[in-house]
Amino acid sequence: MPTANLSTAHGQRLELKRFTTLKVGGPAEVWQIETTDDLLEATQEPYRAIGAGSNLLISDEGISERVIKLGSDFNTLKTFKGQGDLWLGAATPLPGLVRRTAQAGLSGLEGLLGIPAVLGGAIAMNAGTRFGDMSDSLQEVEVFVDGGLERIKVSELGLSYRHSTLPEDAIITRARLKLTPSTPEKVETLLAKVDAARKGQPKVKSAGCAFKNPAGNSAGHLIDVAGLKGLRVGDAMVSHEHGNFIVNLGNATANDVLKLTDLIRSKVDAPLELEWQLWGFQ
Ligand code: FAD
Ligand code: EPU
Secondary structure (H helix, E strand, C coil): CCCCCHHHCEEEEEEHHHHCCCCCCCEEEEEEECCHHHHHHHCCCCEEEECCCCCEEECCCCCCCEEEEECHHHCCHHHCCCCCEEEEECCCEHHHHHHHHHHCCEECCHHHCCCCCEHHHHHHCCCEECCEEHHHCEEEEEEEECCEEEEEEHHHCCCECCECCCCCCCEEEEEEEECEECCHHHHHHHHHHHHHHCCCCCCCCCCCECECCCCCCCHHHHHHHCCCCCCEECCEEECCCCCCEEEECCCCCHHHHHHHHHHHHHHCCCCCCECCEEECCC
16 A cells, blocks of 8 residues: 555545544545645545544445545635634644634634544534534535535534534535634633543544433443443453543454444443444445
8 A cells, every 4th residue: 555645645545544533444545635626636436525534433445435635725724813704724623723713812612622623524523512513603614516616504504413414425625614702811711621521531542432422411421331441342442531432552443443332332221323424334
């Protein structure tokens, strides 16, 4: 498998584990996109968009679709000058955006602290915490679909708990956010609360929480009280720190990880729905 520099990836077959935070996933044709013309060329065959790969479980066999990764031209954090109403590229990293808007005393993104996504992936998943999610600040998105760019209002994106109704073939290219003027001190106070709520989460290779929380309950708590922390299949293990995190101890395969999720489900007496997006499984 070639180990080309990512910036040169233009239709090369690459191991997708390189593009995921869990470090699992087989090969696919990866298209690194810098311009809308690139998008036009890349979308001539079936495709999927990837963001920071922080909510994906990708099969060891890889996927047959092209994988479209928006490049640095879509990371527009540098254009942020403290304005409350702004268009940003979909490859803008969320951690940097949360930090910069906080410094500018703008409120609306605090609940997203600690989420290792890029803007496009955070919108597609309506990422968030109990302190707030993407839908709080999102106004509209620009998407590439059917060979052209279109705008979709947030009200038409069906954003709910870790879910959107974004059409499968729509690639978010930009998004307009509206933030509320506040003060850096007030924003920092809320950020500290969000940070404290994340203290029990592992810092090693994972894809965040594996399962959505069942209504009125916490999947992590249910897995914990079932005594499953430390349960292992190969190098995939239920984190000792947080029951809803499956960590990769080194060489976990997608098969290990999926088997472990099945094992967890068989031992927890509540319906657990995966939060991760599964690629390449039947
Ligand atoms: P990816 O994982 O790359 O993709 C996720 C989905 O978005 C896929 O279906 C993909 O096709 C689609 N997508 C990506 N980019 C685009 C685009 N440009 N256009 C259209 N579709 C696109 N999530 C939370 O909600 N709250 C948390 O607190 C949280 N904590 C986490 C902590 C850790 C340590 C980790 C590893 C993950 C955590 N997550 C959390 C999960 C994850 O960060 C979110 O689901 C995030 O929204 C995924 O964004 P991404 O850019 O990585 O998208
Ligand atoms: N708990 C346990 N044992 C555990 C884990 C949690 O008993 O191993 C208990 C905690 O003590 C607490 C309750 O369960 O009383 C809830 O736990 P926590 O505060 O950690 O929140 P969570 O519901 O497990 C959710 C999100 C996280 C988000 C945090 C912080 C989901 C599935 N998870 O976790 O999101 O970061 O709140 O707000 O909604 C993600 O989606 O990937 C993710 C990490």
